[in-house]
Amino acid sequence: MKRNLYLKTTPVEEAREKYMEVLGDVLEPRAETVRVIDALGRVTAEAVFARYSSPLYNSAAMDGIAVISSRTAQASEARPLTLKAAEDYVIVDTGDPVRKPYDSVIMAEDIQETDGGVIIRSSVPAWQHVRPVGEDIVAGEMILTRCHVIRPIDIGVLLSGGVTEISVFAQPKVGIIPTGTEIVEPYEDPEEGDIIESNSRMFEAMIRENGGIPERYGIVPDDYEAIKAKILEALGDNDIVIVNAGSSAGTEDYTVHILRDIGEVFIHGVAMKPGKPVILGRACGKPVVGIPGYPVSAYLAVENFVYPLLRKLTGMKEPAGSSIKAVLSRRLVSSLKHREYVRVRVGKVGGRYVCAPLARGAGAAMSLVRADGFCIIPQENEGYEAGQTVDVTLFRSAEDIDSTIVCTGSHDLLLDVISDMMSGESEGIRLSSTHIGSLGGLMALQRGEAHITPTHLLNEETGVYNESYIKSLFPNQEMLLVKGVRRIQGLMVAPGNPLGIHGVEDLTRVRFVNRQRGAGTRVLLDYKLKLAGISPEDVVGYDAEASTHMAVAAQVASGDADCGMGVYSAAHAMGLDFIPVGDEEYDFAMRPETIRMPEMQCFLRLLESDGFKDKLNELGGYSFEGLGDIIKIGG
Amino acid sequence: MKRNLYLKTTPVEEAREKYMEVLGDVLEPRAETVRVIDALGRVTAEAVFARYSSPLYNSAAMDGIAVISSRTAQASEARPLTLKAAEDYVIVDTGDPVRKPYDSVIMAEDIQETDGGVIIRSSVPAWQHVRPVGEDIVAGEMILTRCHVIRPIDIGVLLSGGVTEISVFAQPKVGIIPTGTEIVEPYEDPEEGDIIESNSRMFEAMIRENGGIPERYGIVPDDYEAIKAKILEALGDNDIVIVNAGSSAGTEDYTVHILRDIGEVFIHGVAMKPGKPVILGRACGKPVVGIPGYPVSAYLAVENFVYPLLRKLTGMKEPAGSSIKAVLSRRLVSSLKHREYVRVRVGKVGGRYVCAPLARGAGAAMSLVRADGFCIIPQENEGYEAGQTVDVTLFRSAEDIDSTIVCTGSHDLLLDVISDMMSGESEGIRLSSTHIGSLGGLMALQRGEAHITPTHLLNEETGVYNESYIKSLFPNQEMLLVKGVRRIQGLMVAPGNPLGIHGVEDLTRVRFVNRQRGAGTRVLLDYKLKLAGISPEDVVGYDAEASTHMAVAAQVASGDADCGMGVYSAAHAMGLDFIPVGDEEYDFAMRPETIRMPEMQCFLRLLESDGFKDKLNELGGYSFEGLGDIIKIGG
Numbered sequence A, B: 001m002k003r004n005l006y007l008k009t010t011p012v013e014e015a016r017e018k019y020m021e022v023l024g025d026v027l028e029p030r031a032e033t034v035r036v037i038d039a040l041g042r043v044t045a046e047a048v049f050a051r052y053s054s055p056l057y058n059s060a061a062m063d064g065i066a067v068i069s070s071r072t073a074q075a076s077e078a079r080p081l082t083l084k085a086a087e088d089y090v091i092v093d094t095g096d097p098v099r100k101p102y103d104s105v106i107m108a109e110d111i112q113e114t115d116g117g118v119i120i121r122s123s124v125p126a127w128q129h130v131r132p133v134g135e136d137i138v139a140g141e142m143i144l145t146r147c148h149v150i151r152p153i154d155i156g157v158l159l160s161g162g163v164t165e166i167s168v169f170a171q172p173k174v175g176i177i178p179t180g181t182e183i184v185e186p187y188e189d190p191e192e193g194d195i196i197e198s199n200s201r202m203f204e205a206m207i208r209e210n211g212g213i214p215e216r217y218g219i220v221p222d223d224y225e226a227i228k229a230k231i232l233e234a235l236g237d238n239d240i241v242i243v244n245a246g247s248s249a250g251t252e253d254y255t256v257h258i259l260r261d262i263g264e265v266f267i268h269g270v271a272m273k274p275g276k277p278v279i280l281g282r283a284c285g286k287p288v289v290g291i292p293g294y295p296v297s298a299y300l301a302v303e304n305f306v307y308p309l310l311r312k313l314t315g316m317k318e319p320a321g322s323s324i325k326a327v328l329s330r331r332l333v334s335s336l337k338h339r340e341y342v343r344v345r346v347g348k349v350g351g352r353y354v355c356a357p358l359a360r361g362a363g364a365a366m367s368l369v370r371a372d373g374f375c376i377i378p379q380e381n382e383g384y385e386a387g388q389t390v391d392v393t394l395f396r397s398a399e400d401i402d403s404t405i406v407c408t409g410s411h412d413l414l415l416d417v418i419s420d421m422m423s424g425e426s427e428g429i430r431l432s433s434t435h436i437g438s439l440g441g442l443m444a445l446q447r448g449e450a451h452i453t454p455t456h457l458l459n460e461e462t463g464v465y466n467e468s469y470i471k472s473l474f475p476n477q478e479m480l481l482v483k484g485v486r487r488i489q490g491l492m493v494a495p496g497n498p499l500g501i502h503g504v505e506d507l508t509r510v511r512f513v514n515r516q517r518g519a520g521t522r523v524l525l526d527y528k529l530k531l532a533g534i535s536p537e538d539v540v541g542y543d544a545e546a547s548t549h550m551a552v553a554a555q556v557a558s559g560d561a562d563c564g565m566g567v568y569s570a571a572h573a574m575g576l577d578f579i580p581v582g583d584e585e586y587d588f589a590m591r592p593e594t595i596r597m598p599e600m601q602c603f604l605r606l607l608e609s610d611g612f613k614d615k616l617n618e619l620g621g622y623s624f625e626g627l628g629d630i631i632k633i634g635g
Helices: A012-027 A152-160 A199-209 A224-237 A255-262 A295-314 A365-370 A398-402 A413-423 A438-446 A467-473 A504-509 A520-532 A549-558 A568-573 A592-596 A598-607 A610-619 B012-027 B152-160 B199-209 B224-237 B255-262 B295-314 B365-370 B398-402 B413-423 B438-446 B467-473 B504-509 B520-532 B549-558 B568-573 B592-596 B598-607 B610-619
Strands: A031-035 A064-067 A081-084 A089-092 A104-107 A112-114 A117-120 A142-144 A165-169 A173-178 A213-216 A240-244 A263-268 A279-283 A286-291 A323-328 A339-349 A352-357 A373-377 A389-394 A404-409 A430-435 A452-455 A478-493 A512-515 A563-567 A577-590 A630-634 B031-035 B064-067 B081-084 B089-092 B104-107 B112-114 B117-120 B142-144 B165-169 B173-178 B213-216 B240-244 B263-268 B279-283 B286-291 B323-328 B339-349 B352-357 B373-377 B389-394 B404-409 B430-435 B452-455 B479-493 B512-515 B563-567 B577-590 B630-633
Touching (some): A012 A263, A012 A279, A012 A295, A142 A152, A142 B365, A142 B413, A152 B199, A173 A199, A173 A224, A199 A240, A199 A295, A224 A240, A224 A255, A224 A279, A224 A286, A255 A263, A255 A279, A286 A295, A295 A365, A295 B152, A323 A373, A339 A365, A339 A389, A339 A398, A339 A430, A352 A373, A352 A389, A365 B142, A365 B152, A398 A404, A404 A438, A404 A598, A413 A568, A413 A598, A413 A610, A413 B142, A438 A452, A438 A467, A467 A478, A467 A630, A478 A549, A478 A568, A478 A592, A478 A598, A504 A520, A520 A563, A520 A577, A549 A563, A549 A568, A568 A577, A577 A592, A598 A610, B012 B263, B012 B279, B012 B295, B142 B152, B173 B199, B199 B213, B199 B240, B199 B295, B224 B240, B224 B255, B224 B279, B224 B286, B255 B279, B255 B286, B295 B365, B323 B339, B323 B373, B339 B398, B339 B404, B352 B389, B404 B598, B413 B430, B413 B598, B413 B610, B438 B452, B438 B467, B467 B479, B467 B630, B479 B549, B479 B568, B504 B520, B520 B577, B549 B563, B549 B568, B568 B577, B568 B610, B577 B592, B592 B598, B598 B610
Parallel strands (some): A173 A213, A173 A240, A323 A352, A404 A430, A404 A452, A512 A563, B173 B213, B173 B240, B240 B286, B323 B352, B404 B430, B404 B452, B512 B563
Antiparallel strands (some): A031 A165, A064 A089, A064 A104, A081 A117, A263 A279, A323 A389, A339 A373, A373 A389, A452 A577, A478 A563, A478 A577, A478 A630, B031 B165, B064 B104, B081 B117, B112 B117, B263 B279, B279 B286, B323 B389, B339 B352, B339 B373, B373 B389, B452 B577, B479 B630
């Protein structure tokens, strides 16, 4: 077991500055000439000057006739004047030249045709309705400065100014080398032990979005000589080379050794989480960056260390990230050893922005897909308390955040269905769901961190769902409960039910997987166990927690557990057998003012739509009595 | 002269809504399947679900050894435990599967190698450092909703979830037909009467930026049958057809007649300025839009009437435009007949945003290039007063605006030079110049609408430049004057000086072009005329005004005037002869706090740089005594 020793990790800015400094002249941008009509999005390498004026000549600004202004002096309402065609005037359309001796234009609406001429009823000054040469652009004038990103309007003006080719910065080529004996192409069917190679494709897209041209090489197995040969090949064809992964300190992490062999390593390890195992090196006079394998680490490493290289070569500026202040919904603890990037969901609830941290693991790529932004915990900071106001760098526009319904509570597949339907509406509204169970959701609603809470909490004494919980959590307040669906809960077991599980009484002899504390499904399980006279301690796996119906189903499907409790639709989606235990009411709690939001009106409309019911019937296990009814609670 | 009669113009929203309504099902988006690796920027046509879980299996989250947790129970610091290779543990790297009976991982750092095994010093619970199957993505889970624009991270997650192809909205094809007998391709050398065809290339770029595929046809002359045939051809190959121009009511504006012939016209003329002559029609079941010829009209017509069609077909949402409140620097009068789009420059001066209207003509394409945003005057509004706060829709980010130096005053080509140099700096700062003459600039500075004012105003009595003007305009205030260049002013005449002009005394016998009132150059001319005993009334063209040195030079170059006064660099740039009249001091006035702005520090650094002087020496006519000296005035 031979492992690398990490150099001490370097703070992010220090690492970046040091790298840019040592690379120095290596990163000088190259210029190339392109046709203006192909230049959209390219960056000017030098200022661009007009070759022609626009208009090119004195031209008519209106449809009408060009006249000699001095000859119109006598015309008035009282004494109309007749102008003779070809002698006193010529007909012009907008844009036509106004040539000497003509020096003014009368609009078509202001003349009256007559035999061999026109009648006018007022005099005109010189240069009326004439656009003088160079009114818009003067030949020799600077149209664009250097480092300007070409927009559609620039293309129009450049061509009008007689410029058909311009000098722009060449697009840097970036070689991407995916490495690893265990990784397989996405098109192959993966087996246990295989990891689908996806990072390189994400890098391709990131590089394209930032003005580079990606060149992806085939997967190279973990073999020192093979990786070295591929890096050398890539260095021959590209301006920058990225090696992914093998940047850490494991037994088969060769990149750092290869770079020391063929070039130099300036940084190995940065104080950043996720993303610590970054290698910043140089070989053959070109930058080579070693990127860690976990997707979130990979994303952050490219953003922090490859984007600056690209910007240097493309002349593009760092885009202004929009940033907002948001109230943190959960405590965030971080280490002084690194700067941490925490993905968060953001919503505007009751006039203030609130943000909820998502999964923090480096492998949690979905957290990046779901995220609305990042909250950065600086290296010199141990974290933030719940309720503290923090800075969030947004991935979306604030307008986008403002038209998002924040839904926090119990999980059901119907949330995906309605979220998808909302995305299809032209209004640009979204449903952003976080699954923390019914009780956790109601508490978030209480703290003003959610608009709505899906909940299915049974009052064991009355048999009524949800209402008593809301009443006790929101004393002396009026609240609304929008009735949702009735859904079947049951036990999910392997296909064919090999262990012969028929009810909660069988849970003492199998490996169970439970839901997290506060989940309505767990409350239902506890109730059913109590009715059956079974102690939770006798259920193996009672303490093993999963946070969604699908996660429970996945554990049963993979054989890691024999049984879990959840909704029919999840069992159905994962091809499991299902033993019904009972049905329950899955509703939506909210404050009265929420129902007036236009986004909420859309939600309610979709909830009662036939399209929604059809989709749920496809999933199976739902019924719809009272769907959309609104119940007032308390107040 | 046969001209079309306009239908009455329709308000913008009404026209758009009516058009979208009558088009109805014609605009249903089509779906197509693409590879995920090619899907960057495409829009999902339906929700996407994971095929595989990620991780695919229980996997090691760290490099180390996979162990059976129950066998570690006895280990402690006091009683280290030896585990036997192959029997008690296997070596794993991050991402390797953790197979039964192993159920936990111990990090490499926490073990000590020994003969045939390792020593551990603490017990481990089950599932330590193990990522359970589906931790990130569960098979069957929804990864993306419909109408989602694919980002790099989505590509990574889709591939990880086993999705290699997705259904996206097809990119609509848009046929673009440039028409006009007078228009020529940009690659040809234009003659008088020719207009360079540039709109269609701007449309191509606008359509690409909005998810469409443009198909540009060759220029069609103004011929009814030829245009009709080309429209029919384009309708066969595209989803939308744009005809430009010929949408107005001129003698050769055929589009509206052709559309009535082969289809329907719903709208001819919208209450929008610029952009009134828009035609919204349909033929062969597809939308055909007639777009006016003036570039700004064309831009606004496409934005208002073609973008909505594209969004309907691409599934893209309207991007959130950032909007700010800004104080208007000049009165804006508009008509109740239309909604007017006024291009403005925006700057942040003294903590508040101020906006200055740019040229309002439909032909002023450069005003769109120079603009930072639009101020929209609604149809039911007659305009705004100077000093009023108005809404501005920004083209740039507010951060970009915040780091811009607003420079208002006298024009000199050196402003272009320094602006270009500033754009090349990595800080992303800009210089935004408006040319309203020295005196106008100082008054803007007084009103808090500019950071700096370039000025060259001579005190005839003292012979000192600028200081006395600043003192009297800013009484009892401390102001700064940064010394700029000495530059040569003179008379610009045609090459070879055919009229034998040698000084201001010759101006009584030639056609002169003057600068606008308040321009330092005009003040200098008046002084020189006074010295020569010549009355302005005796100068033909004294009242003909141009607003920059280059505009004066262009008029002389085109033969519209015989002579004008300006700086050597402008005469040089336009290939004119130059008769020196005297040199003058061109300086920069500002408030004391301005000099502390980091952007201003950059400006001053560049002003004193050798690169700047080299460039000015190339232009010619400048000298640099005292350049960069700072003089305190008043206070």
